[in-house]
Amino acid sequence: MSKYISPEKRLFLKERELGALLEITQAITLDSPEAALYKIFQFTLLGQLNIRRMVLYVKEEGQWQCVVSFGGGMVDFYRLPLPEHILEHSPTQPVPVADLGLGDEWHQLELLIPVQHRGETLAYVLIGNVHDDYVPEEATKFLETLSNILIGAVENRRLGRQRVAAAAMRKEIEIAQEVQTMLFPRSLPNDADVAVHASYVPHTAIGGDYYDVVPIDKNRFLFCVADVSGKGVPASLLMSNFQAGLRTLLRQQADLATIVAELNNLIYRNAVSEKFITAFFGIYDRATRELEYVNAGHNSPILLCDDHHHELLADGTTMLGIFEELPFLKVQKTNVPSRSLLLTYTDGLTEVFDQEVEEFGEEGVLNFLRQSRYVPLPTLHRELLQEIEGFNSEGSHFADDITILTCRFK
Structure with a gap:
């Protein structure tokens, strides 16, 4: 009731x-x-x-x-x-x-x-x-x-x-993307002596890869490919410090050994959360056809000669930012024969796996270069990316950033 x-x-x-x-x-x-x-x-x-x-x-x-x-x-x-x-x-x-x-x-x-x-x-x-x-x-x-x-x-x-937090994060990502875009060179050499082409495929909105090509004088230019551990805004900021340091040292006409040692010191002082950088530095002299290089814990670039002989450019030092002073540092030099091709890349290119969990690897890249080395560089990059996409068990979804920088020495 x-x-x-x-x-x-x-x-x-x-x-x-x-x-x-x-x-x-x-x-x-x-x-x-x-x-x-x-x-x-x-x-x-x-x-x-x-x-x-x-x-x-x-x-x-x-x-x-x-x-x-x-x-x-x-x-x-x-x-x-x-x-x-x-x-x-x-x-x-x-x-x-x-x-x-x-x-x-x-x-x-x-x-x-x-x-x-x-x-x-x-x-x-x-x-x-x-x-x-x-x-x-x-x-x-x-x-x-x-x-x-x-x-x-x-x-x-x-x-x-x-x-609000998502909007702030989007803005942060936009700024980091702009910073990262600004790090890449606006133009690459393409003259009677050498042609350079680069491709970059980020895994996430803000990747951790970097490449650069910097003229030193009328005959020499430096090229570099690097990979920061981790991704996102911290990796982008560390890479911007890396580029600023590299450019400053080049303006001071520092030699390659000094450049690498000083960059290691810069990264050691500025890196957070145990971040480090692997990198390959090369200085090519058009007049002497000499390539001076340091590999700092990076994937070994492949120098493929016209007779199909190849050389892996592995000498140098350990990755940058781990030690306050590099435990060893070796600047290597090699003469580059005519009609040679040099492919420098980050590990996202080779660490691709098929359905049987077989890795594409360095050998897969080398086999592709032997078949396609004479095609125009933009075509070579496009077809190489298509090759690993077809090999990859996840198709176009890659587990890491992919950077390719190729030099064709005429």
Whole structure:
């Protein structure tokens, strides 16, 4: 039988509900911190609706935690996890606590109210001793409304923070991409003595590969291919320091040994999270056809001669940034015969695997070069990338950045 409430009492209760709504909405409008919103919710239920016991569990970052607990004689719900029984059954409608079969510590609470936002349960409100003057159905409905307003506001704030953070991350990525694009040379040598072509295929929005070609004088130019451990903004920033250091040393007319040693010192001082760089440095002299180089822990470039003899340029030093001073450093020189082809690359090119988990590897690159070495360099790069894409068990999805820099010596 329905409980009778006089019009005067009903008006009084509606005034209390309105007061509760005003308190909550004002707190939301004033952009109060979430902890303050929970406190206001607690005091509103206590002061306006005379609810003496209440526990609020909220799902934050995928974890359930108690954010409000008040009422005399109750256990410390802040230390008590939300019961597995509730999580397993995930009620979507108010349920009497007595029907849930929970432990003794829950018996002072009478009603469980799930709070949903966009079809997902984000909170559970558990209350005890609702105001005696209320019709239970009316009290439950209003508490649902009030709880939904509160949790909806908290969730919208969380989503707002996520949007702001995502926008900041996108901007950060855009800036890093711009920085990375600026690192690459705008033009490459293509004259009577040598032609150079480069390709770069990033694995993620911000890769960790780098290449450069820098004129030194009318006969000599330096070329470099490098790979930073890791990806993202930190790798991009470290690579920009690397390029700035390289260019500065070249302007100071430093020799190759000094360039490599100073870059190692720069990376050692500036790298974070145990980052390091592998790199290959080459200086080619058009007049003497001499190539001076240092391989700093990088994949060995392949120098393929016209008679199909090949040389792997492996000598040099260890990767940069690991030791304060390089434990050894050898600057190697080699003469480059006419009609030779030099292919320098990062490990994303060779560390590609087929369905049998066989690696494309250095041998795969060498076999391809022997068949296609005389085609124009842009075509050679395109066909080489197609070759590893066809070999790759994951098709066009590569596990790492791919950088190719090729020199054709005429």
